[in-house]
Amino acid sequence: MHFKNENDAVLRFPVLIGDIGGTNARFAILVDSNAEPKLFPVVQTADHATIDEAIQTAILDRTSILPRSAVLAVAGPVDGDEIDLTNCDWVVRPRQMIETMGFSDIVVINDFEAQALAAVALEDEHLEMVCPGSPEATGSRVVLGPGTGLGMAGLVHAQHTWFPVPGEGGHVDFGPRSDRDLEIFPHLERIEGRVSAEQILCGRGLVNLYRAIAAADGRDAVRQTPAEITGAGLEGSDAIAVEALDLFVTYLGRLAGDMALIFMSRGGVYLTGGIAQKIVPTLKNGKFRAAFEDKAPHGAMMRAMPAYVITHPMAALRGLAAYARTPIRFGVETEGRRWRSG
Structure with a gap:
């Protein structure tokens, strides 16, 4: 019923x-x-x-x-x-x-409620898998969208009904973990003293990250826009841009894994928006997956959860x-x- x-x-x-x-x-x-x-x-x-x-x-x-x-x-x-x-x-x-x-x-x-609804409305041809797994048909799902900001929503199934759960998960605290993070994070622009996920994982966040890497290494930040950084990073023509993209997908994988744990997303994690679509090659280089699955003591559970990029332009x-x-x-x-x- x-x-x-x-x-x-x-x-x-x-x-x-x-x-x-x-x-x-x-x-x-x-x-x-x-x-x-x-x-x-x-x-x-x-x-x-x-x-x-x-x-x-x-x-x-x-x-x-x-x-x-x-x-x-x-x-x-x-x-x-x-x-x-x-x-x-x-x-x-x-x-x-x-x-x-x-x-x-x-x-x-x-x-982002609409994006969450799309997670059960899209056909496989509009989903690019970046983390293999075994999705459950009625398993909970999470949608993350790095774009102008960082949108996020969940989708849970109960009583034969899909319930979208909107939220402001893009504004959770985000901190350093590795030695390299500890070198870079002091140079990130903050909002009222905070580094939130959105300060890194969106268009202006990518610029923020690029500039912080340059400052940490005492180099000039010559790229000024997300498009310039993305292009140079994908081409391999700018070492700072390459690292910025690698760290971007690492941090996105870390956050996506955290959200997957919160929602127990056995139906998968879905990345949406233009940025994710443009950096699919970097999302597939292993760094996103490693960060996504690095959730001890639940590594085995994470390896069973798939992650996708939504490629439909009108999702x-x-x-x-x-x-x-x-x-x-x-x-x-x-x-x-x-x-x-x-």
């Missing part, structure tokens, strides 16, 4: 689904429960003053399909009737959208589509995050 909750009330099709970040917003329309999502070009948030304007001009004005419902994943906390995005000026106002855009039902969730939309098709399959908390007309 399924766990009963508000999600048993199905969404009315067609459903607009949207993954809205600080820089880009991705949208699609799900015509019915059997259809593939109809994708639209990626929207640059800076090109539109409001999300309502973006949806109207970039989506609704380009199709004859009139969505009845919307499921939106946003990069920011969902609290109240006016939802501010963390890294752009858009404000999501569901009640206003219902009044002016014709929606009868709107659900707004956190962007969050896949997760949202899976939820829109069958809300009863997922225990998405909608109290205070679902708005209906009438």
Whole structure:
């Protein structure tokens, strides 16, 4: 018997689904429960003053399909009737959208909840294994996404239902372990005295790490952007960049292993976002796996847990589509995050 909750009330099709970040917003329309999502070009948030304007001009004005419902994943906390995005000026106002855009039902969730939903919605062809293992079909899962920041969410299974668990695990304390770490960490930029995981494991974190390595060795930090460091590290043209990438995947493996222990992620650990996709060769060089499995006394358990890079460019939309098709399959908390007309 399924766990009963508000999600048993199905969404009315067609459903607009949207993954809205600080820089880009991705949208699609799900015509019915059997259809593939109809994708639209990626929207640059800076090109539109409001999300309502973006949806109207970039989506609704380009199709004859009139969505009845919307499921939106946003990069920011969902609290109240006016939802501010963390890294752009858009404000999501569901009640206003219902009044002016014709929606009868709107659900707004956190962007990493959508990424967690994708961990059970994606096919094997969209998963690149970086740690072999034997996943359990209903085993808990963890999603980590080093990008602009470090997003994280869990996914647990109970009562025939998948429950996404959003969190702020990217802000846990992160400290030195090896002798080399002890040389580098004093040079890392801190926030209010802390080195959190996000201070290393995101785009600006990679730059932070690169500069700290250079400072520790008394060398010049000539690379200035994550893209420059990643490119030089993958090419092997800059020794500091090579070490920065190696340490980046080592630290990511260490944190991923910690989160896997917390959630007992027998269903696997999933790395998402553009950074992970770009550094797959480094993630496969053995350093990520060694750090991931180095969790004595539970090394044997860790070796049974697989880790993947999600390679689908629209993974969050896949997760949202899976939820829109069958809300009863997922225990998405909608109290205070679902708005209906009438």
